[in-house]
Amino acid sequence: MDAKNITNKERMAIPRQPMPAQDPTERSRNFQEVNLGYTPELAMKEALRCIQCKDPVCIKGCPVNIKIDQFILKVAEGDFLGAAKKIKEDNVLPAVCGRVCPQEDQCEKECIIGRKHEPVAIGNLERFVADWEREHGTMELPPIKAATGKKAAVIGSGPAGLSCANDLVRHGHEVVVFEALHELGGVLMYGVPEFRLPKDIVSKEIEGMKNMGVEFRTDVVVGRSVTIDELMQEEGFDAVFIGVGAGLPWFMGIPGESLVGVLAANEFLTRVNLMKAYDFPAKSDTPVFDCKGKNVAVFGGGNTAMDAVRTAKRLGADHAYIVYRRSEAEMPARVEEIHHAKEEGIEFLLLMNPLEFLGNDRHWLTGVKCIKMELGEPDDSGRRRPVPIEGSEFVLPIDMAIISIGNGSNPLIKQTTPEIETSKRDTIIVDINTMATSKDGVYAGGDIVTGGATVILAMGAGRTAAKAIHEKLMGTTAGYDEW
Amino acid sequence: MYRIVSSKPLAENIKKIEIEAPRIAKKQQAGQFVMLRVNPTGERIPLTIAGSDAEAGTISLIVQGMGKSTKELNSLAEGSSIPDIVGPLGTPSHIENFGTAVSIGGGVGTAIAYPTAVALKKAGNHVITINGARTKELVILEKEMKSVSDEAYITTDDGSYGYHGFVTQKLQELIDSGKKIDFVLAIGPIPMMKAIAEVTRPYGIHTVVSLNPIMVDGTGMCGGCRVTVNNETKFACVDGPEFDAHQVDFSNLADRNRIYQSEEKTSSEAGDHQCRLHGSH
Numbered sequence: 001m002d003a004k005n006i007t008n009k010e011r012m013a014i015p016r017q018p019m020p021a022q023d024p025t026e027r028s029r030n031f032q033e034v035n036l037g038y039t040p041e042l043a044m045k046e047a048l049r050c051i052q053c054k055d056p057v058c059i060k061g062c063p064v065n066i067k068i069d070q071f072i073l074k075v076a077e078g079d080f081l082g083a084a085k086k087i088k089e090d091n092v093l094p095a096v097c098g099r100v101c102p103q104e105d106q107c108e109k110e111c112i113i114g115r116k117h118e119p120v121a122i123g124n125l126e127r128f129v130a131d132w133e134r135e136h137g138t139m140e141l142p143p144i145k146a147a148t149g150k151k152a153a154v155i156g157s158g159p160a161g162l163s164c165a166n167d168l169v170r171h172g173h174e175v176v177v178f179e180a181l182h183e184l185g186g187v188l189m190y191g192v193p194e195f196r197l198p199k200d201i202v203s204k205e206i207e208g209m210k211n212m213g214v215e216f217r218t219d220v221v222v223g224r225s226v227t228i229d230e231l232m233q234e235e236g237f238d239a240v241f242i243g244v245g246a247g248l249p250w251f252m253g254i255p256g257e258s259l260v261g262v263l264a265a266n267e268f269l270t271r272v273n274l275m276k277a278y279d280f281p282a283k284s285d286t287p288v289f290d291c292k293g294k295n296v297a298v299f300g301g302g303n304t305a306m307d308a309v310r311t312a313k314r315l316g317a318d319h320a321y322i323v324y325r326r327s328e329a330e331m332p333a334r335v336e337e338i339h340h341a342k343e344e345g346i347e348f349l350l351l352m353n354p355l356e357f358l359g360n361d362r363h364w365l366t367g368v369k370c371i372k373m374e375l376g377e378p379d380d381s382g383r384r385r386p387v388p389i390e391g392s393e394f395v396l397p398i399d400m401a402i403i404s405i406g407n408g409s410n411p412l413i414k415q416t417t418p419e420i421e422t423s424k425r426d427t428i429i430v431d432i433n434t435m436a437t438s439k440d441g442v443y444a445g446g447d448i449v450t451g452g453a454t455v456i457l458a459m460g461a462g463r464t465a466a467k468a469i470h471e472k473l474m475g476t477t478a479g480y481d482e483w
Numbered sequence: 484m485y486r487i488v489s490s491k492p493l494a495e496n497i498k499k500i501e502i503e504a505p506r507i508a509k510k511q512q513a514g515q516f517v518m519l520r521v522n523p524t525g526e527r528i529p530l531t532i533a534g535s536d537a538e539a540g541t542i543s544l545i546v547q548g549m550g551k552s553t554k555e556l557n558s559l560a561e562g563s564s565i566p567d568i569v570g571p572l573g574t575p576s577h578i579e580n581f582g583t584a585v586s587i588g589g590g591v592g593t594a595i596a597y598p599t600a601v602a603l604k605k606a607g608n609h610v611i612t613i614n615g616a617r618t619k620e621l622v623i624l625e626k627e628m629k630s631v632s633d634e635a636y637i638t639t640d641d642g643s644y645g646y647h648g649f650v651t652q653k654l655q656e657l658i659d660s661g662k663k664i665d666f667v668l669a670i671g672p673i674p675m676m677k678a679i680a681e682v683t684r685p686y687g688i689h690t691v692v693s694l695n696p697i698m699v700d701g702t703g704m705c706g707g708c709r710v711t712v713n714n715e716t717k718f719a720c721v722d723g724p725e726f727d728a729h730q731v732d733f734s735n736l737a738d739r740n741r742i743y744q745s746e747e748k749t750s751s752e753a754g755d756h757q758c759r760l761h762g763s764h
């Protein structure tokens with residue numbers, strides 16, 4: 001079979017190629033990446049499953065409209081570097097997105113093949129292509145336009161900021177990215193664990209941007225170390241993009257939440273990922289709660305909850321539980337993560353609501369009192385509302401509780417630049433066509449605008465803003481994105 | 484990299500360190516802190532900015548060697564560098580002319596209180612300072628404190644210098660002597676701050692403390708620095724570190740600060756593990 005002489009019937013007879021992965025027992029004790037990636041043979045075989053629709057609906061499912069049919073055709077033909085180039089026309093971080101996008105809700109949800117069979121594994125192919133380019137290609141610098149003499153500041157180095165910076169620098173603008181932490185990458189570095197997204201991949205992408213001329217300054221908290229007005233008036237920036245991400249974690253507000261041993265997923269993951277606490281004390285000075293032989297419960301059902309519970313397991317937890325008040329169907333996490341978590345021995349306590357944390361006389365956590373729930377009538381979000389089953393209370397003995405029920409918005413920009421309009425939830429209000437805020441020359445995108453969302457939406461917002469900033473600085477978008 | 488311009492001992496195990504950090508120096512206000520890392524595998528630790536020189540682009544820190552990170556910082560030679568320092572973080576102290584303001588420092592808390600005492604003086608307050616230490620050798624910043632005080636007292640637990648007794652006793656004496664006190668700032672070990680809050684509560688004297696929960700990022704992202712104030716969850720790195728003493732749940736803070744005690748011992752090879760910020764006074 002080759003890419004040209006194959007009928008649609010033959011294409012559809014090929015089963016979806018599974019992603020090779022580390023053995024579950026093995027991997028639940030290490031921090032190496034779970035998925036091993038397609039081989040070229042697997043990738044080419046999977047690519048043959050794409051029937052090259054005249055109207056490829058998958059593209060509409062992708063928030064940045066990657067030319068999915070075209071890149072998959074190149075994979076089928078064995079032109080992996082060509083495929084990478086094609087993807088990069090629309091997505092600057094394919095190695096990341098191929099790993100963390102919720103494909104089942106986006107491109108793969110729309111895929112025609114998925115109506116009768118399993119959809120084409122678009123995410124797996126995207127990942128393969130990006131990895132291939134990184135490992136085999138020259139990662140040559142994309143073309144960069146002549147210098148415009150204009151200067152833009154990007155606040156935050158998460159996916160929103162990185163994609164905005166990338167587009168701006170390619171169009172000839174001088175770009176400086178300011179990051180509060182000592183490492184670049186935002187949630188990709190401090191949130192998503194190594195076993196799902198190796199940090200080397202993120203670092204390589206950032207290295208590429210440095211080579212293109214993006215300047216990065218870590219250890220700068222905009223709002224505190226320098227204000228937006230100072231950047232524009234004293235440091236000569238013509239435009240500013242705010243991509244500061246989500247803010248402080250929410251807690252549940254139930255009794256006992258201040259006991260020792262109850263912490264937010266952000267803190268747990270930051271200690272482990274950013275501060276490398278899994279190497280404590282040999283190679284890191286930052287400790288993390290000692291999970292060895294302990295019972296750990298994570299409250300929540302999103303990607304952050306899955307990352308936290310699987311991290312606890314890898315740190316040696318005896319029992320690692322997910323406690324979630326709805327059923328599995330309502331869980332916002334990627335299906336692959338739920339699947340992997342189960343394989344690794346994570347115990348799912350679904351339709352279960354915590355009522356109270358219990359502690360000993362030293363105020364350390366000893367357990368959590370829960371009540372069982374059942375699904376009732378649909379609520380505003382269309383999801384069936386869980387209602388408690390009377391008399392079903394019980395106590396689950398645990399040593400650590402990790403709260404993962406979402407985040408508020410970062411309040412710092414609002415506090416220090418009050419003229420930027422924010423919503424009741426403290427998110428920044430923008431014009432969604434341009435990402436312009438209420439302050440002239442200032443744009444925003446990513447989680448600080450949407451509330452906790454996804455990597456690809458943050459990237460898309462960064463790109464939209466870059467184009468609007470270009471238009472603002474140059475007075476036109478003529479020739480934008482043409483090389 | 485940020486260069487250490489000078490590093491001078493103030494007392495046994497306490498040093499004053501000046502670091503090149505021009506952006507921070509330009510912006511620093513009383514009550515704010517930095518997060519820094521001593522080496523590329525180091526923890527992020529919070530330290531109060533004791534003062535700054537915007538022109539020279541330097542800030543000064545006063546550091547007590549407690550565990551691994553602070554001891555390592557204190558051992559760095561002048562001219563060497565640290566990889567990261569970020570700030571100024573936290574909400575600046577609320578400063579106004581209260582009338583008579585008392586600044587109370589316990590141990591290295593004296594250093595944390597110093598910039599706020601300076602600001603209180605500048606704002607026109609009648610400033611009284613009470614600085615406590617276990618013993619004479621541990622008294623720090625005596626001259627500096629005196630220069631911003633209308634009345635300056637030093638207390639030592641063992642009576643080897645100044646007033647023999649605790650800072651709480653000295654404060655109680657001032658109140659008993661009929662002095663009208665409008666504002667109290669207390670910074671030191673948790674039991675000391677808690678005791679001060681109890682001294683001023685019956686008189687309704689507005690009292691502020693600076694809390695020292697364990698921090699990770701210090702930028703309002705991780706939630707690690709949460710404290711309970713007026714039965715609400717607050718985050719010391721963005722909402723604080725200063726809070727109304729009469730509303731703080733001190734025992735919860737003391738409990739939560741013990742979470743990594745055994746790990747801290749592992750990390751700090753030195754056996755000398757004296758309790759300072761949450762030791763007894």
Ligand SMILES: Cc1cc2nc3c(=O)[nH]c(=O)nc-3n(C[C@H](O)[C@H](O)[C@H](O)COP(=O)(O)OP(=O)(O)OC[C@H]3O[C@@H](n4cnc5c(N)ncnc54)[C@H](O)[C@@H]3O)c2cc1C
Pocket residue numbers: 099100101102155156157158159160161178179180181184185186187188191192220221222223243244245246269303304305307334410412413445446447448452453454455456458
């Ligand atoms: C644990 C976890 C797992 C996730 N898993 C997935 C997944 O599998 N798939 C998916 O699509 N999404 C996932 N998400 C969500 C996704 O990571 C976010 O939606 C995305 O990172 C948002 O990007 P952003 O650029 O807006 O912000 P962030 O990635 O949060 O980056 C913001 C950056 O700005 C910096 N910053 C903040 N304030 C300032 C300031 N004042 N000055 C300078 N810098 C500042 C921050 O330090 C940070 O580096 C996950 C999130 C978490 C926490």
Ligand SMILES: Cc1cc2nc3c(=O)[nH]c(=O)nc-3n(C[C@H](O)[C@H](O)[C@H](O)COP(=O)(O)OP(=O)(O)OC[C@H]3O[C@@H](n4cnc5c(N)ncnc54)[C@H](O)[C@@H]3O)c2cc1C
Pocket residue numbers: 516526527528529530531532544545546547548549550551552553554591594595694695696697698699724740741744747748751760761
């Ligand atoms: C807002 C704030 C301002 C501070 N200002 C000063 C100052 O000006 N001078 C000074 O000497 N000290 C100050 N501290 C305390 C200082 O941060 C700790 O002594 C230091 O982090 C201890 O680290 P270590 O590795 O040396 O000791 P460790 O052995 O790790 O810890 C010793 C004790 O310090 C506390 N601690 C440990 N890690 C942290 C952390 N990441 N964040 C906060 N506390 C921690 C714990 O209670 C612990 O028991 C301040 C703390 C806060 C929160």
Ligand code: SF4
Pocket residue numbers: 061062063064065066068091097098101102103106107108122123126456
């Ligand atoms: S970026 Fe995400 S949505 Fe778009 S094609 Fe890739 S996996 Fe699908």
Ligand code: FES
Pocket residue numbers: 697698699700701702703704705706707708709718719720721
């Ligand atoms: S230290 Fe992380 S939120 Fe305050």
